[in-house]
Amino acid sequence: MKTTLNALAEPNRLLIVELLRDGPLTVGEIADRLGLKQPQASKHLGVLRNAGLVEMTKIANRRIYNLKAEPFKEIDAWLESYRHIMNERFERLDDYLEDLQRKNVNDDDK
């Protein structure tokens, strides 16, 4: 999870992932579409690859990069344990805290 998030945190890498969402692409294509220089694209792809977010297939001269499923499943599973926070019911905790604070303030008035 740590490595996955770290890889995605860099803006250009996030853009690369967004690009690959629609299908595999070549290093050159990625660099072109994002206005990156080739080494920059290569390096970011390297990071994504080390993080397991992307896989690479050599075809002759070219290297085709493609998204892997696992990291996304990982994020999905991780999010699962925060499901209760996304529920309406959770927001009440804020109210609870604010009430608690308001109560304290009122205590002072006494």
Place this chain on the structure above:
Amino acid sequence: MKTTLNALAEPNRLLIVELLRDGPLTVGEIADRLGLKQPQASKHLGVLRNAGLVEMTKIANRRIYNLKAEPFKEIDAWLESYRHIMNERFERLDDYLEDLQRKNVNDDDK
């Protein structure tokens, strides 16, 4: 999304978020449980707060930090567009690419 991921990418901040998953905590409690020094905890919480991942409530001396729902919903929505990648069907794309490569190799043999 960019700021959310960036905030979560730092290991200690991820740990803080994990901690807060089970309920609101004080700066001191967070620092203790994670073995962080107080300023360190404060700063990470500041980053999380700027990123909207966390909210703060003052109670007397203390500041209580609590998770916000929105960023998690945001991640959830983002993940949604990668749903197709997590499906079995997607993995076939790898096969497709490997086939393509194998085909190329065979062409060479001719």
Place this chain on the structure above:
DNA sequence: GAGGAATATTCCTCTTTAGTTATATTTGAA
């Protein structure tokens, strides 16, 4: 096998950022 295209790698610089220490601020309690 020479040249060119696509990509990776190396080295360098610069910016960002995490950690640390010291200090300021706020608040409850004596």
Place this chain on the structure above:
DNA sequence: TTCAAATATAACTAAAGAGGAATATTCCTC
């Protein structure tokens, strides 16, 4: 009103990492 606890902030240092230019590598084509 003074003291101590909880937290934030500032200043500094060090390390990580992104971008750029140059170079190495691989592979196709002629």
